[in-house]
Amino acid sequence: MRNNTRQRILEVSLELFSQKGFSAVSIRDICGRVQIKESTLYYYFRNKQAVFDELVSLFEKKAEEMMKRLEEGLNGGIFPSNGNFYRNVCDAFFENYLMDDFCNKVMRLLQIEQYGNEKVREIYDCWMFEKPLAFQGKVFRMLMEAGVIAKSDSVYLAVKYYAPISMFARRWLFAGELTEEKKGMFRREAYYHIERFFAEIKAGE
Incomplete structure (x- = not known):
């Protein structure tokens, strides 16, 4: 389950980043699409930049x-x-x-x-x-x-x-x-x- 959530965060982030650019996408945007709390994202990634760097x-x-x-x-x-x-x-x-x-x-x-x-x-x-x-x-x-x-x-x-x-x-x-x-x-x-x-x-x- 943990790996699935992490992968879903990456997939959704990339979809949003590729459409709007990194700066125009917020942690809230990502979490809303993944349907998780912001604290859950921070469990997997230190911040939005860490998501970008991983991608x-x-x-x-x-x-x-x-x-x-x-x-x-x-x-x-x-x-x-x-x-x-x-x-x-x-x-x-x-x-x-x-x-x-x-x-x-x-x-x-x-x-x-x-x-x-x-x-x-x-x-x-x-x-x-x-x-x-x-x-x-x-x-x-x-x-x-x-x-x-x-x-x-x-x-x-x-x-x-x-x-x-x-x-x-x-x-x-x-x-x-x-x-x-x-x-x-x-x-x-x-x-x-x-x-x-x-x-x-x-x-x-």
Whole structure:
């Protein structure tokens, strides 16, 4: 029962935080939705900031695990020239990260709070831009070394590849309620971009 209550506090807090922002949500709001007394929340968490910190910690752990799996795929011989590689990467990054209910809500929360909190901005930048770009740059370097694509600037290619995807994510996945229709729009635009991108860089060899 205790674990269920703690988990319910986290779930409700994230739902409210991702909709209104951290500052606009009170302990009373959370307790009212969970249907517990404020003293019960304080049994599990020192304050509202502790709830926020726990959510971010859980998110970072999940995101780290996803990036680790992708890196292991590269290092373990699942090479980028393999026809299934990019589909697997997209499935992992799109379906299990950007469109994962928990990760999506935390990313929305970070997106809201980054403007007033430097630490939050750094976390948002890390997981929305820095880590994905670093991984993609590594993929392009491997493709070049294998002769799959022509030698070029891997950092530039990573930005050119990822910039539209991040734009589509902000347009469809991080604005308002995440619906199946919005997921479909994101998939359609993101996969179309990916197909065009690789057709263009191969044609330009």
